Amino acid sequence: MWRRIFSTSTSTSTSAPAAFTSKGKKWDALIIGGGHNGLTAAAYLARSGLSVAVLERRHLIGGAAVTEELVPGFKFSRCSYLQSLLRPSVIRELELGRHGLKLLKRNPSSFTPCLDGRYLLLGPDAELNHSEISKFSKQDAEAYPRYENQLQRFCSFMDYLLDSPTPEVSHKVLSFTDRMRDKLQKSIFWAHCFRRAIFLWQKDMVDFMDLLLSPASKVLNNWFETDVLKATLATDAVIGTMGTVHTPGSGYVLLHHVMGETDGDRGIWSYVEGGMGAVSSAISNAAREAGAHIVTNAEVAQLMINDDSGAVKGVVLADGTEVHSSVVLSNATPYRTFMELVPQSVLPEEFRCAISNLDYSSGTTKINIAVDRLPQFQCCNPSIQEAGPQHVGTIHIGSESMEEIDLSYRDALSGFPSQRPLIEMTIPSVLDKTISPPGKHVINLFVQYTPYRPSVGSWEDLAFRESFAQRCFSLIDEYAPGFSSSVIDYDMLTPVDLEREFGLTEVAQVPFQWVDPHLSSSQASQLWWREHISWCNGLGFTLLNAAC
Ligand SMILES: Cc1cc2nc3c(=O)[nH]c(=O)nc-3n(C[C@H](O)[C@H](O)[C@H](O)COP(=O)(O)OP(=O)(O)OC[C@H]3O[C@@H](n4cnc5c(N)ncnc54)[C@H](O)[C@@H]3O)c2cc1C
Numbered sequence: 001m002w003r004r005i006f007s008t009s010t011s012t013s014t015s016a017p018a019a020f021t022s023k024g025k026k027w028d029a030l031i032i033g034g035g036h037n038g039l040t041a042a043a044y045l046a047r048s049g050l051s052v053a054v055l056e057r058r059h060l061i062g063g064a065a066v067t068e069e070l071v072p073g074f075k076f077s078r079c080s081y082l083q084s085l086l087r088p089s090v091i092r093e094l095e096l097g098r099h100g101l102k103l104l105k106r107n108p109s110s111f112t113p114c115l116d117g118r119y120l121l122l123g124p125d126a127e128l129n130h131s132e133i134s135k136f137s138k139q140d141a142e143a144y145p146r147y148e149n150q151l152q153r154f155c156s157f158m159d160y161l162l163d164s165p166t167p168e169v170s171h172k173v174l175s176f177t178d179r180m181r182d183k184l185q186k187s188i189f190w191a192h193c194f195r196r197a198i199f200l201w202q203k204d205m206v207d208f209m210d211l212l213l214s215p216a217s218k219v220l221n222n223w224f225e226t227d228v229l230k231a232t233l234a235t236d237a238v239i240g241t242m243g244t245v246h247t248p249g250s251g252y253v254l255l256h257h258v259m260g261e262t263d264g265d266r267g268i269w270s271y272v273e274g275g276m277g278a279v280s281s282a283i284s285n286a287a288r289e290a291g292a293h294i295v296t297n298a299e300v301a302q303l304m305i306n307d308d309s310g311a312v313k314g315v316v317l318a319d320g321t322e323v324h325s326s327v328v329l330s331n332a333t334p335y336r337t338f339m340e341l342v343p344q345s346v347l348p349e350e351f352r353c354a355i356s357n358l359d360y361s362s363g364t365t366k367i368n369i370a371v372d373r374l375p376q377f378q379c380c381n382p383s384i385q386e387a388g389p390q391h392v393g394t395i396h397i398g399s400e401s402m403e404e405i406d407l408s409y410r411d412a413l414s415g416f417p418s419q420r421p422l423i424e425m426t427i428p429s430v431l432d433k434t435i436s437p438p439g440k441h442v443i444n445l446f447v448q449y450t451p452y453r454p455s456v457g458s459w460e461d462l463a464f465r466e467s468f469a470q471r472c473f474s475l476i477d478e479y480a481p482g483f484s485s486s487v488i489d490y491d492m493l494t495p496v497d498l499e500r501e502f503g504l505t506e507v508a509q510v511p512f513q514w515v516d517p518h519l520s521s522s523q524a525s526q527l528w529w530r531e532h533i534s535w536c537n538g539l540g541f542t543l544l545n546a547a548c
Helices: 036-047 088-093 126-134 138-163 176-213 216-223 227-238 250-256 277-289 334-341 349-356 402-413 462-479 495-502 522-536
Strands: 029-032 052-055 067-071 074-077 103-105 110-113 119-122 270-272 293-295 300-305 312-317 322-325 328-330 364-371 394-397 422-426 441-448 487-493 542-544
Touching: 029 036, 029 312, 029 322, 036 052, 036 277, 052 322, 067 277, 067 487, 074 364, 074 441, 074 487, 110 227, 119 126, 119 227, 126 138, 138 176, 138 216, 138 250, 176 216, 176 250, 216 227, 216 250, 227 250, 227 394, 227 402, 227 422, 277 293, 300 334, 312 328, 328 334, 334 349, 364 462, 364 495, 394 462, 402 422, 402 441, 422 462, 462 487, 487 495
Parallel strands: 029 052, 029 328, 052 293, 110 394
Antiparallel strands: 067 074, 103 270, 110 119, 300 312, 312 322, 328 542, 364 441, 364 487, 394 422, 422 441
């Protein structure tokens, strides 16, 4: 079933544009978009004493971090569903715990069932990992802690980059003092990076560069021999991308997904009580407490630019209302911001070219399902109906080997939704009792690969959509017989829906532009960092305080 907006929200929001446009009112800063990053920016700016307004086009805040009750009694994290990448400093400084954020750690964190009756559980428990991997290979069981340690060292190296402001190229004419200050700040940044690189030692540094630039398949083949182990780890290298395990740079995506933490435990992803909307809700509470104003149903149609100076002077909403400020931050994608909201005449050609060549392709479909019972996996004891360790973490369906992942990707390259899609299934209601009626459950399927423009049908065609959803359910039936018959109702978001409903650009997740030869320019790499950081730390946005 293709559901549109008839949802209720767990996030609170205000909707009173009139209060924002009173005659002569000029805000210190405006933020286009109330995604969790826009809200974070609002909270920090308001805490520093500035008057701030957030303008969100949807009827609720949160962007892709939302909870919506589409089936009565079932609260879906419609897009994002797991938390770990929000920077600890943001959680601490904005006191998100006090504002309602409650993280539910998952142990074990992953379960990969096999059709031959075996399975692999992995998680934070080193002993469990050793005994589980030993079922397949003693050698891999010995190598696994060394692999994890190495990734942890690389993550520590990245921490500094994630928590520091990106070195920016200024487009303004600076005074001598400002130039010196700018050079000093950049020198401090690079000196820190250099010092950390020295601490990694030469072998680690070579391995680090290898991880950043290589295909994940090469990295994982160097470490391990067991197909199911490599495939389980490799899903982190392709998730959300239109890339395969053999794509150069996919090693970085793998690292990206272990860079986060939950309560100091590195690489651990958690559910959020109440769904991901609770993250946005906690941040918005912090922002409001600091004095920020948040408006929903307020779509920004264009930026207003001063003809003489080229500096921004505010925004025009879709209903024609003008809101004034000389500082505008955009939480919308760089493509949407610069190609749709900024008047094209004020942008340099080279910059417009870099933006128009950004590659947002992803091939992700999200299916949120209400079920009347837990799936019973054939490789466990299917007669036991209660939740077991297999239900707690991410359940990897259709990824028993890296070749299986690659085949699934190849279908999409030819324009077909994958015949045997790669599915990450999570059942947050096993740990979070607030999101489904007793005995019933919420299931998230993060599915790849679904081309944005299929060559064999259209996502606007209900029968085409339905057949793809049924294909996913049938694949799950192979591992957990009877799953299809447990489905009460579902909500399916293909790349086209994600763009239309959430304002993403052909599904903006981890864009692959940094391995794209078109985007080696410094502007493109800055954009990559902005997008990349927006995934991680709750601080990603594009600042428009002058017309570029
Ligand atoms: C299906 C899916 C699953 C994901 N799963 C995870 C996950 O499990 N864990 C994880 O860490 N990340 C996940 N992500 C990524 C994560 O959700 C995003 O990185 C994150 O939500 C980005 O937040 P943001 O605030 O930068 O942007 P967004 O969440 O995209 O918010 C941007 C906001 O701007 C608004 N907007 C756009 N244009 C305008 C306009 N003209 N006027 C006013 N408002 C406008 C939009 O409506 C939106 O609310 C997932 C993403 C998707 C799509």
